[in-house]
Amino acid sequence: MGEQITNQEQVYPLAPASKMPRSDEESNTLQSNELRRKKRIKLAIYIAAFAVFQTIVIVVFSLTVMKVKTPKVRLGTIELKNVTTITGTQASSPSFDISFTTQVRVKNTNFGPYKYDSSNATFLYQGVAVGEIFIPKGKAGMLSTKKVSITVSVNSNALNSTTSLGNELGAGTLTLNSQAKLCGKVELMFVMKKKKSAQMNCTISIKLNAENAVDLKCK
Template sequence: MYDKKKERGRSAKCFVCVLASFVILCALLLLLASIMRVREPRAKIRSATSNKITHNASPSSSPSFNATLIIFMTIQNPNFGVFTYDNSSMSVLYAGAKIGDTPINGDKVSFRKTKQINVTVDLRSAQVPVTGNFSGDMNSGTLNLTSYAKFSGTVRFLKIMNVKKSIEMACAMKLNFTSHLLQDIQC
């Protein structure tokens, strides 16, 4: 005997199962897409000090300075994948002229972690063209500096997907000759 009610009940159950499977699959894909969305890693200078500053701001000779800065910076990875960056460098500029440069070794930042990096930069005023602004800044005891670094690398998700990302960091700061600190750091 053929029972139409049983057949309708089976087809209704089958339809509900297929629909539920489709909804669950869509929810899983939505969750996976939100986790695997690639965000930009961020780099920031947290603080900086100087262990050695020598300067000459006397009016009888041309102004000059030499300084060794220790810069404490962080790279934050907000992704669910590892960010691996290549070797790069950090430059320090005064009035558009490069007065210091240092290499930064490549490394990796684990997923959803922040990595701290200490960078030592030697600053020399020999590259600065002597202008009225430089003499005035030297006499005031502070110099307005800009630092620039670029980190290029990839974000890797579960060894399946690699996405290339670059971080550019430009920070303005003031080098104080009396306190031997970098002040007013704005990235």
């Protein structure tokens, strides 16, 4: 009987132990998949953030660097050299003959040079031209102001009616206007060129009874 029991034990062995290595492999696979999923999420976040950053950079670049602004042309400080005025008498008509020095200033606020053609600046009294100067062609560099020194001579020879002039000279103030237009191109990034015209409109008030002081306003 003892031998039979032994044989039966040999014929019917105990069930094998559970396969733990397979469970470890499955766990490792799940962890690996989870890590890859998290990496993909992080990568997608990085790509989205980079795309947003690039969009912001492009918008800012377009609104600042690539935006072409119209240059401004103005007169600088006026220094009187010769002032001769006649308020008017029975023997002579009111008149003026004035010369002064100033600067034509071309201000360029673009991220590229502004090249302009030659032009003229006209000085007027009540809409009548009383003087003119030549502005040579030139270039205002990036974010800079081009200054051209000039000497201006104006007189009343072209005026037909001098009644209002006599009144103005008698009041001690002579008001002139200056106008000019510069045509040129703004060059950006060495490839993009945009046509821009700069216009000048200045009012010059000469205080004849206050040591010939000058009040200059430009717009």
